[in-house]
Amino acid sequence: MSRREFKRLEGVERVRVGLLTNEEAARAVGISGRQMRRVRARAARLGPKGVIHGNRGRSPRHRIAEAVRARVVELRREKYRGFNDQHFSEKLAEVEGVELARASVRRILRAAGIGAEHQRRAPRQRRRRERKPQAGIMVLWDGSTHPWLEGRGPQLCLMAAMDDATGELLPGARFMEQECAAGYLQLVAAMATHKGLPWSIYMDHHGSLVRNDDHWSAGELQRGRQNPTQVGRVLEELNIEVIAALTPQAKGRVERLWRTLQDRLVSELRLVGACTKATANLLLKEFIGPFNHRFSVAAADEHQAWRQVDQSIDLQRVCSFSYATKVLNDNTVRLQKTVIDIAPGTRRSYARCPVTVNQLLDGSWRVYYREQLIATAVANSGHELRALKGTNKLRYRVEREAAAVRTGI
Numbered sequence: 001m002s003r004r005e006f007k008r009l010e011g012v013e014r015v016r017v018g019l020l021t022n023e024e025a026a027r028a029v030g031i032s033g034r035q036m037r038r039v040r041a042r043a044a045r046l047g048p049k050g051v052i053h054g055n056r057g058r059s060p061r062h063r064i065a066e067a068v069r070a071r072v073v074e075l076r077r078e079k080y081r082g083f084n085d086q087h088f089s090e091k092l093a094e095v096e097g098v099e100l101a102r103a104s105v106r107r108i109l110r111a112a113g114i115g116a117e118h119q120r121r122a123p124r125q126r127r128r129r130e131r132k133p134q135a136g137i138m139v140l141w142d143g144s145t146h147p148w149l150e151g152r153g154p155q156l157c158l159m160a161a162m163d164d165a166t167g168e169l170l171p172g173a174r175f176m177e178q179e180c181a182a183g184y185l186q187l188v189a190a191m192a193t194h195k196g197l198p199w200s201i202y203m204d205h206h207g208s209l210v211r212n213d214d215h216w217s218a219g220e221l222q223r224g225r226q227n228p229t230q231v232g233r234v235l236e237e238l239n240i241e242v243i244a245a246l247t248p249q250a251k252g253r254v255e256r257l258w259r260t261l262q263d264r265l266v267s268e269l270r271l272v273g274a275c276t277k278a279t280a281n282l283l284l285k286e287f288i289g290p291f292n293h294r295f296s297v298a299a300a301d302e303h304q305a306w307r308q309v310d311q312s313i314d315l316q317r318v319c320s321f322s323y324a325t326k327v328l329n330d331n332t333v334r335l336q337k338t339v340i341d342i343a344p345g346t347r348r349s350y351a352r353c354p355v356t357v358n359q360l361l362d363g364s365w366r367v368y369y370r371e372q373l374i375a376t377a378v379a380n381s382g383h384e385l386r387a388l389k390g391t392n393k394l395r396y397r398v399e400r401e402a403a404a405v406r407t408g409i
Helices: 003-017 022-029 033-050 067-077 085-097 102-111 180-192 216-221 230-239 246-270 277-295 394-409
Strands: 139-145 156-163 175-176 200-203 240-243 321-326 334-335 338-341 353-360 365-369 374-375
Touching: 003 022, 003 033, 022 033, 067 085, 067 102, 139 246, 156 180, 156 246, 156 277, 156 365, 175 180, 175 277, 180 230, 200 246, 230 321, 246 277, 277 394, 321 334, 334 374, 338 365, 338 374
Parallel strands: 139 200, 200 240
Antiparallel strands: 139 156, 156 175, 321 353, 334 338, 353 365, 365 374
């Protein structure tokens, strides 16, 4: 007798002696009151055996005959040796006249010690993530390197962001030479200008977004955390939560966006014969509106969650490349091949003063001392913005230059 049947027998006995009502005993053993009355009647007639199911020890009517089982095993081991379960089941029905479901064939073979021909890894269980209820709660962004111009021009990377609630392709999408911090900063600036600030951004672990290196400066070791990337710093300053996906499947929504764009946008670029980055970006601006009209959906909640940019925030400065360094003895700041002269201001000299140098998205430069703008410079002629995009290597070089100034080397 099983534990379940012992529990039923105890419930029957308690009802018999008046310790429980019929309904209370039924709830305790997990059956209906009507079924409890039937169990009590059988127990009164048969004794303790009355709580045991009537089919105990009987063979099922639909049980496969032993002769059929033996034939299936013999055929699989000899005539159909090496067939997989599905293929073998089909042959049994088509050739041998044995109509059995694949699951039944599988059980017969496994019971006989015949394993599967191909070991398959069970797919990882994934659950579809529901869209956010309001536009602006979460944005997904990424870069897609693809032969967008199909050999007519250079290899390009499309950098774009989409709203999770609506699937809308957001302002700021553009073609770049490669996935880089400059493209992401331009996306942030365009979103903030035309839409507002999202509450969170879902992204991957690209090196321009999160630190993937093992280098720790002395200051980082002291603080117990690495400095963020240029994009990470901007997101922290704008109080945008970062959600980093660990697998491509986790950001499946933006991956499906790329699949659609790699079909439709490539065809549009082919139609106009685009062969340069500039031409591709011009077409992209015209493409976004009709694309959103066709593929975006209405959010579950019509109220939007975009946060307005605080008027006190200098968006141009925030969405730029920022470097902390020191002024040299000749009142200049040097970053790679860029030299910025600092004219006399409230101080006779800024030599050895710590300053922050910002390169804006248009390539121009600003130098700040204690939040006061003390110098500007035009964009470097002949140099792309990405050449000074604030990679970790450049930041380490700036740190070394500042340390050399402090030590007088």
